[in-house]
Amino acid sequence: MAPPATAVQRRPKMTPRRRRRLARALQYALIAAVLLALALAADWGRIAESFLQLDIAADMFPDVWTAFGNTIVYTLLAFAFGMVAGIPIALMRVSEFGPYRWFATAYVEVFRGLPALLVLFLVGFGVPQAFPGLQYPGGVYGQVAIGLGLTSSAYIAESVRAGIQAVPRGQVEAARSLGMSHTRTMVTVVLPQALRIVVPPLTNELVMLTKDSSLVFVLGVTTATMELSKFARNELTSTANATPLLVGGLLYLLLTVPLSALARRLEHREDRR
Amino acid sequence: MSDPVVSIRGLRKRFGDNEVLRGIDLDVAQGEVVCLIGPSGSGKSTLLRCVNLLETPTEGTIEAAGHDLTGPDADLDLARRDIGMVFQHFNLFSHMTILDNLVVPQRQVCRLPKAEAVAEARRLLAQVGIEGKERAKPAQLSGGQQQRVAIARALAVKPRLMLFDEPTSALDPELVGDVLAVMKGLAAEGMTMLVVTHEMGFAREVADRVLFLDGGVIVESGPPADVLTAPRTERAREFLHRVLHPAD
Ligand SMILES: Nc1ncnc2c1ncn2[C@@H]1O[C@H](COP(=O)(O)OP(=O)(O)OP(=O)(O)O)[C@@H](O)[C@H]1O
Ligand SMILES: [Mg+2]
Numbered sequence: 001m002a003p004p005a006t007a008v009q010r011r012p013k014m015t016p017r018r019r020r021r022l023a024r025a026l027q028y029a030l031i032a033a034v035l036l037a038l039a040l041a042a043d044w045g046r047i048a049e050s051f052l053q054l055d056i057a058a059d060m061f062p063d064v065w066t067a068f069g070n071t072i073v074y075t076l077l078a079f080a081f082g083m084v085a086g087i088p089i090a091l092m093r094v095s096e097f098g099p100y101r102w103f104a105t106a107y108v109e110v111f112r113g114l115p116a117l118l119v120l121f122l123v124g125f126g127v128p129q130a131f132p133g134l135q136y137p138g139g140v141y142g143q144v145a146i147g148l149g150l151t152s153s154a155y156i157a158e159s160v161r162a163g164i165q166a167v168p169r170g171q172v173e174a175a176r177s178l179g180m181s182h183t184r185t186m187v188t189v190v191l192p193q194a195l196r197i198v199v200p201p202l203t204n205e206l207v208m209l210t211k212d213s214s215l216v217f218v219l220g221v222t223t224a225t226m227e228l229s230k231f232a233r234n235e236l237t238s239t240a241n242a243t244p245l246l247v248g249g250l251l252y253l254l255l256t257v258p259l260s261a262l263a264r265r266l267e268h269r270e271d272r273r
Numbered sequence: 274m275s276d277p278v279v280s281i282r283g284l285r286k287r288f289g290d291n292e293v294l295r296g297i298d299l300d301v302a303q304g305e306v307v308c309l310i311g312p313s314g315s316g317k318s319t320l321l322r323c324v325n326l327l328e329t330p331t332e333g334t335i336e337a338a339g340h341d342l343t344g345p346d347a348d349l350d351l352a353r354r355d356i357g358m359v360f361q362h363f364n365l366f367s368h369m370t371i372l373d374n375l376v377v378p379q380r381q382v383c384r385l386p387k388a389e390a391v392a393e394a395r396r397l398l399a400q401v402g403i404e405g406k407e408r409a410k411p412a413q414l415s416g417g418q419q420q421r422v423a424i425a426r427a428l429a430v431k432p433r434l435m436l437f438d439e440p441t442s443a444l445d446p447e448l449v450g451d452v453l454a455v456m457k458g459l460a461a462e463g464m465t466m467l468v469v470t471h472e473m474g475f476a477r478e479v480a481d482r483v484l485f486l487d488g489g490v491i492v493e494s495g496p497p498a499d500v501l502t503a504p505r506t507e508r509a510r511e512f513l514h515r516v517l518h519p520a521d
Pocket of ligand 1: 288291293311312313314315316317318319320
């Protein structure tokens with residue numbers, strides 16, 4: 001039932017659209033006020049002196065590229081190990097054979113539950129102490145691949161398992177009804193589709209690993225094997241200035257921002273399929 | 274008469290407390306086309322899926338295409354090769370091309386060399402009226418085309434028996450005819466077929482026998498002329514009336 005028309009007409013109400021516009025304007029005004037307050041309160045000379053010393057930044061080059069390259073290499077090595085270990089673990093998680101499932105579940109719980117730093121210590125110092133003759137292939141590179149890769153493999157295994165379970169049941173039924181074995185079905189039908197589904201989460205895992213590679217310093221690295229964080233921190237100490245942190249940070253973003261953007265794009269592509 | 278291609282005795286299937294099949298006995302002869310009709314939830318799909326052991330029977334024995342499926346040393350992978358299955362939702366391998374959908378099973382299951390598998394795939398695709406789509410992905414085809422590819426894929430590993438679970442139920446009406454035509458062709462070639470369907474026209478024309486399933490038991494069984502036009506039980510009469518006159 002409509003209320004009496006005259007009662008409504010007397011009070012000219014704001015349209016929803018005008019109300020929205022007003023609210024928006026108020027928010028902009030608030031943000032502007034906060035920014036202005038910060039700008040006035042901050043000691044800009046001091047900030048520039050701490051973070052924006054161009055000569056210090058310039059001095060980091062070209063050596064910083066070695067560290068930058070190592071960050072990429074460590075990340076890729078750990079990711080490669082994570083995939084190689086993680087995919088079989090994922091397959092074991094969905095196996096018809098109980099012991100495989102139990103082992104894979106324990107593996108995932110352990111390496112997802114432990115801090116990456118602790119696993120890295122274990123691989124770098126614990127294991128060599130327990131097995132004195134042991135040599136990691138590739139020296140520190142091997143240690144990093146395994147030390148960071150173990151943690152990563154647990155996350156990758158969980159992503160891939162979710163991917164496997166997202167493949168429609170009908171695909172498995174079709175394969176099995178053609179006479180394909182469980183293993184063949186997994187390898188030729190389920191895994192290829194599952195991996196496509198998990199490309200976005202795996203890209204995110206790569207972003208996480210890029211940052212986790214900063215833990216490698218605990219293994220004791222030389223100039224040749226140093227990664228970005230350690231390099232920036234050394235420069236910070238030797239120059240007593242924070243500019244190296246800014247440069248290092250920007251170089252990380254150079255890697256992670258495009259990767260995140262890629263992950264988002266891939267996710268959208270999945271949505272549209 | 275030669276041995277039946279399907280021989281089911283005392284088949285029962287329970288999902289938890291829900292007994293879906295309550296004692297099924299069924300023989301299907303070589304070259305026979307049997308259509309399975311019945312209301313939703315009566316156990317038609319479950320019965321069909323038991324015949325290639327996609328569902329494990331709770332009780333009873335099943336022999337199909339010369340394999341003792343419920344025996345102690347049944348090799349299911351080997352047996353399923355001889356029992357083709359076509360699903361309501363096609364279930365083509367979505368990451369493979371149309372051609373690979375037919376080639377990969379032949380290579381992996383029958384261990385055929387590539388050239389032979391490709392030649393056979395082309396022949397089968399032509400047989401089901403799909404041409405020029407070899408490089409396409411399943412999603413690029415219409416439902417009717419996908420279902421015909423799915424039939425060709427099932428035939429690729431040379432089954433002796435074909436199971437169809439409502440192969441046209443997910444299709445737009447104008448696409449149903451092409452799929453039924455392929456199935457008719459198959460029946461005319463002498464393929465043994467067990468078909469769950471609501472296409473009464475197809476059943477009447479092609480089936481040698483129609484089974485009416487209700488509540489997990491075969492309530493009626495006989496030539497289509499009898500079961501479809503003069504059902505003996507009230508339940509079958511009601512069901513047929515609903516299927517044939519859905520507007521009432
Ligand atoms: N995997 C399963 N787990 C539990 N219950 C199931 C399962 N599959 C089928 N059922 C149940 O078994 C009964 C029969 O199902 P079935 O799919 O065989 O019926 P149907 O005759 O094929 O029906 P429709 O015409 O709807 O396809 C239903 O009550 C269903 O809920
Ligand atoms: Mg069904």
